[in-house]
Amino acid sequence: MLRAAILGGTALVLAGTGHAGQALPVQQSENEEAMSQHPYIGMWVTDDGHVRQELLENGRYDEARGTRQSAYQGRYEVSGNEIRYWDDTGFTADGTFVDADTLHHGGMVFRRR
Known part of the structure; x- marks a missing residue:
């Protein structure tokens, strides 16, 4: 299952699993990367x-x-x-x-x- 959210107009993958239960990486939006700094x-x-x-x-x-x-x-x-x-x-x-x-x-x- 894949969960996503919209943050500042950018789609953001929060977490989830792919086929056969493989974990999907969490991806940061451009806004998150800017905010982390x-x-x-x-x-x-x-x-x-x-x-x-x-x-x-x-x-x-x-x-x-x-x-x-x-x-x-x-x-x-x-x-x-x-x-x-x-x-x-x-x-x-x-x-x-x-x-x-x-x-x-x-x-x-x-x-x-």
């Missing part, structure tokens, strides 16, 4: 530590709020100093990196950790 990848945290957002190399994010792990998950893309989010539940958001260690998003200020 992006300087903003990593953990971003509000000053009070309540909201923690990890920007992953594969163009996905995982956001925790308080004691609720993975409160929000989805994909993201960065263009210049702007970030755009597409949450798995359907809403979108954006933010701005004001410098290498500060992200403004959703009325909050995040710092790199």
Whole structure:
């Protein structure tokens, strides 16, 4: 069985098996390759530590709020100093990196950790 997804308009093979159960390699999209080298990848945290957002190399994010792990998950893309989010539940958001260690998003200020 072959599973695929569309990421940034590019088809992406996620995983699967071929004939006789052979494993198929995972292929990266152009966006994933670009994101794996992006300087903003990593953990971003509000000053009070309540909201923690990890920007992953594969163009996905995982956001925790308080004691609720993975409160929000989805994909993201960065263009210049702007970030755009597409949450798995359907809403979108954006933010701005004001410098290498500060992200403004959703009325909050995040710092790199």
